[in-house]
Amino acid sequence: MSAIAAALGVSAATVSNALSGKGRVSPELIEKVRSKASELGYVPSLTARALRTGRTGVLGLVLPDIANPLFPQIAQAIENAASNAGYGVLIADSRGDIAAQTEAIGRLLERGVDGMVIVPRRGTRIADVGCPVAVIDTPSTPGNTVAADHWEGGAQMGRHLAALGHAKVLLIGTSVSSNVQNDRIGGLKAGLGARVECDTMWIERVEAVSGEGCPLGLAEKAAAGFTAFAAVSDLSALRALTELQRAGIGVPEMVSVTGFDDLIWSAVVTPALTTVRMDMAVIADLAIAALIRVIESEGEEEEAAGKVTSEIDRVPMQLIVRQSTGAPHADGVPNLHARTPNKPTAGELKP
Amino acid sequence: MSAIAAALGVSAATVSNALSGKGRVSPELIEKVRSKASELGYVPSLTARALRTGRTGVLGLVLPDIANPLFPQIAQAIENAASNAGYGVLIADSRGDIAAQTEAIGRLLERGVDGMVIVPRRGTRIADVGCPVAVIDTPSTPGNTVAADHWEGGAQMGRHLAALGHAKVLLIGTSVSSNVQNDRIGGLKAGLGARVECDTMWIERVEAVSGEGCPLGLAEKAAAGFTAFAAVSDLSALRALTELQRAGIGVPEMVSVTGFDDLIWSAVVTPALTTVRMDMAVIADLAIAALIRVIESEGEEEEAAGKVTSEIDRVPMQLIVRQSTGAPHADGVPNLHARTPNKPTAGELKP
DNA sequence: TATTCGTGCTTAAACGTTTAATCAGAGCAT
DNA sequence: ATGCTCTGATTAAACGTTTAAGCACGAATA
Numbered sequence: 001m002s003a004i005a006a007a008l009g010v011s012a013a014t015v016s017n018a019l020s021g022k023g024r025v026s027p028e029l030i031e032k033v034r035s036k037a038s039e040l041g042y043v044p045s046l047t048a049r050a051l052r053t054g055r056t057g058v059l060g061l062v063l064p065d066i067a068n069p070l071f072p073q074i075a076q077a078i079e080n081a082a083s084n085a086g087y088g089v090l091i092a093d094s095r096g097d098i099a100a101q102t103e104a105i106g107r108l109l110e111r112g113v114d115g116m117v118i119v120p121r122r123g124t125r126i127a128d129v130g131c132p133v134a135v136i137d138t139p140s141t142p143g144n145t146v147a148a149d150h151w152e153g154g155a156q157m158g159r160h161l162a163a164l165g166h167a168k169v170l171l172i173g174t175s176v177s178s179n180v181q182n183d184r185i186g187g188l189k190a191g192l193g194a195r196v197e198c199d200t201m202w203i204e205r206v207e208a209v210s211g212e213g214c215p216l217g218l219a220e221k222a223a224a225g226f227t228a229f230a231a232v233s234d235l236s237a238l239r240a241l242t243e244l245q246r247a248g249i250g251v252p253e254m255v256s257v258t259g260f261d262d263l264i265w266s267a268v269v270t271p272a273l274t275t276v277r278m279d280m281a282v283i284a285d286l287a288i289a290a291l292i293r294v295i296e297s298e299g300e301e302e303e304a305a306g307k308v309t310s311e312i313d314r315v316p317m318q319l320i321v322r323q324s325t326g327a328p329h330a331d332g333v334p335n336l337h338a339r340t341p342n343k344p345t346a347g348e349l350k351p
Numbered sequence: 352m353s354a355i356a357a358a359l360g361v362s363a364a365t366v367s368n369a370l371s372g373k374g375r376v377s378p379e380l381i382e383k384v385r386s387k388a389s390e391l392g393y394v395p396s397l398t399a400r401a402l403r404t405g406r407t408g409v410l411g412l413v414l415p416d417i418a419n420p421l422f423p424q425i426a427q428a429i430e431n432a433a434s435n436a437g438y439g440v441l442i443a444d445s446r447g448d449i450a451a452q453t454e455a456i457g458r459l460l461e462r463g464v465d466g467m468v469i470v471p472r473r474g475t476r477i478a479d480v481g482c483p484v485a486v487i488d489t490p491s492t493p494g495n496t497v498a499a500d501h502w503e504g505g506a507q508m509g510r511h512l513a514a515l516g517h518a519k520v521l522l523i524g525t526s527v528s529s530n531v532q533n534d535r536i537g538g539l540k541a542g543l544g545a546r547v548e549c550d551t552m553w554i555e556r557v558e559a560v561s562g563e564g565c566p567l568g569l570a571e572k573a574a575a576g577f578t579a580f581a582a583v584s585d586l587s588a589l590r591a592l593t594e595l596q597r598a599g600i601g602v603p604e605m606v607s608v609t610g611f612d613d614l615i616w617s618a619v620v621t622p623a624l625t626t627v628r629m630d631m632a633v634i635a636d637l638a639i640a641a642l643i644r645v646i647e648s649e650g651e652e653e654e655a656a657g658k659v660t661s662e663i664d665r666v667p668m669q670l671i672v673r674q675s676t677g678a679p680h681a682d683g684v685p686n687l688h689a690r691t692p693n694k695p696t697a698g699e700l701k702p
Numbered sequence: 703t704a705t706t707c708g709t710g711c712t713t714a715a716a717c718g719t720t721t722a723a724t725c726a727g728a729g730c731a732t
Numbered sequence: 733a734t735g736c737t738c739t740g741a742t743t744a745a746a747c748g749t750t751t752a753a754g755c756a757c758g759a760a761t762a
Binding site for chain 3: 363364367368371373395396397398399400401402403404
C-alpha cells in the first residue's frame, strides 16, 4: 500500500514515482522510499496496476490438447521464457475441439491477457483475435511467427538413413491433416533422395479400419523388404519399435526405427531412439520476445495492432543419433556392430 | 462499460445490480439492461472487478516439474475443473528446485491468485502460504487434501500378480525419496502377500553408479528367477519392457511387466502395458471444489484462513489389465495363451 | 529587479467495478 | 393528514495504482 508508505510524510504519487523511477524525485527520497517499502513488506497490487495501465502482465497459452506428449516441453519452455520476462502464463486447453479453441481464446481475452501464444489445432488458421498473437506451428503455415524447421529436420533424418544405406523405408505418420507431419514427411523424402523407395503409412487410417491400438503389420512390411521405419513422432516410433521387437525382428540389426521430438522416453528405451529434436527453449524465447515487442510498442504505433505478422522465424532441428539406427542387414545377416550398450550419445539431454 | 449501458438513462450502479441480480431492480429494467448489454457487446472488466472485490478468479497450479510425463494429465484435469468453475489457471514450474518452488509460489501470490493447487516436489511439505491451498500428493503426506490411493493401487497390482502365480517379483522404483513411490511399493508388497519373494531396485541408485540411461540388468534378474517386474511408473515399465524384449525375453510369455499411471504410450506399445491408473478428473474436481469452498467462505469465517486442512480425500485407483502380464512360465515353457493380439481391454481410454 | 526556468513535490483524476447508504415516491394503516 | 414501510432507483465512496497538470521555490537569466 503506497498509502502506508505515505507515512513517510509524502504523497502516494511521489512514492509511485520513486519506485518506478518515472517522475522527478530526489535521489535521497527515492532511497528512503525504497527502504521503507521493503521494511513494510510492500508488494504492489498488480490488479490495480492492471486496471490503471490496461496491461495485466499475463500471457495466454492456448494448446490444442494438453494431453499431447509434446506439451510438457512446450509449456515448460513458454512458462520459463515468460516468467523471465516478468509475465505470468494462463493456460487454456482446446481439447482438440475447434469450437473449444475459439472459446478458450475468448476466455483468455476476457481475463485481459496482454497477448497469447497459440499452438493451433491441426490444420487450423488463427483468425484475428483482439490481442497480439504468436503462433507456433510450422513455417509452411502462412502468417506465423516462429516454428521449428520441420522440413529440414525431416531432411536431416532422411540423409542419415540414406547414408546408412537404406534403400526401402516406410514413413509412418499419424494424421494426414497435420501440417507439421506433412512437412516432416516432405523433408524425409527429400533427404532420402530419389533413389530410395519409400511408402507412407498413416496410422489414423489403419486404425479407422482395424480399431485403435491395433497392430500396424510392420513385420509383414519388414518381410516385404523395408529396412527402415521412420516415424514422424516418437510415440509412433515407440509403437513401431515394440511391435517389431515383439515379432522377433531386432532393432537396429535387422531394421532401423527413427522418431521425432525426443520425447521423454526416447533416451531410456532399449535400443534408445534415434530422433530429431526441436529446441523448444529457443522457439519459446523467440515467440515470447516477438509477443512482448508488440505489446510494449503498442500505443506508440497504433497501426500495428493485432497479429505479429512481421517475420517467420524458423528454428533448426537437431538430429540425435542413438542406438535404433544402423546399416540395413545384408540378406538376413544381422548388423552386429550396432549391438552396442545403451550409453548416451553426445549432445543429448538427460532423460 | 457500464457507463455505456448507462446510456439507457439509468445509473451505473443500477446496471451492475441488474446484471448481478444483487440489489433491487425491477424485472423489466433488468431485461432492458441485459439486452442493451449484449447489443453493445459488453464484457465486464475482470480486472476492475478483481480490484474491487479482491478476488481475481484465478488459481495457481504449482508443479514440481512440468517435464514430468504425468503432468499433462494433471494439468488437463485441473484446467478443466477450474474452467468449469469459472476460474483461470496460472501455471508455475518449480523445475525440481525447492527454492524455485517457494519463489514460484511467491510470484503467484503477487499475481493475486485466489488459491493454488500444489503438487509438491518429492518429499517437500508445503508451509503455510498466504492463500487457500490444495495439495495433491499421497494420503500418507500429512495435512493434505486430496490424493489417489497409491497404496491401494499397489495392492491391487500386487494381488493381480499373485493371482497369476508369480512367486518372485522385482519391484522397480525411481527415487527413494518419493512418498508416492514408497506408498505404491508398500501396497505392492502387501498385495503380493508374504509368500512371494520380492526385491526392490531403485533406478536412481543404479544410475548413480552406471550412468544415466544405463541398462538395468534385467535379463540377469530374469535368469535369477524373477518372473515379474513391477515398476512404479510406466516410464520405468517401458524401460524394463524394451530391455527385456531386446534381450530376447518374451513379455508376457516369459516374464510379466507392469507399470503405473497409464501414461500415453501404455496402450499403444506391444505388448500393451498392464498398469494402474488414477482418475485425475476426480482428483482435480475434488481439489478444485475444496479450494473453491474455502475461497467462497472466506470472509464469513475469519478463522479458517489458509490451508484446506479439513479432510483427506483418497481417490481409488483402477487396475487396467492389458497384454504385458500373464502366468509365469513353467520351466521355460512359454505361456502361449498370452500371445493374444493387441486389442484394447474394456475400461481403458483411447490413447 | 523582474522574468524565465528547472526541480521536487502535491493534487486530482482516472481505470471499471461493487456496495453501503440514501432518497423519492407509492401504498396503507393509524 | 401524518407517519411507516416497501420498492426501485441514485449517490458516493472505495479498491490501489499511474500520470497529467499544477504549484512553490530557488537559481539562472535578461
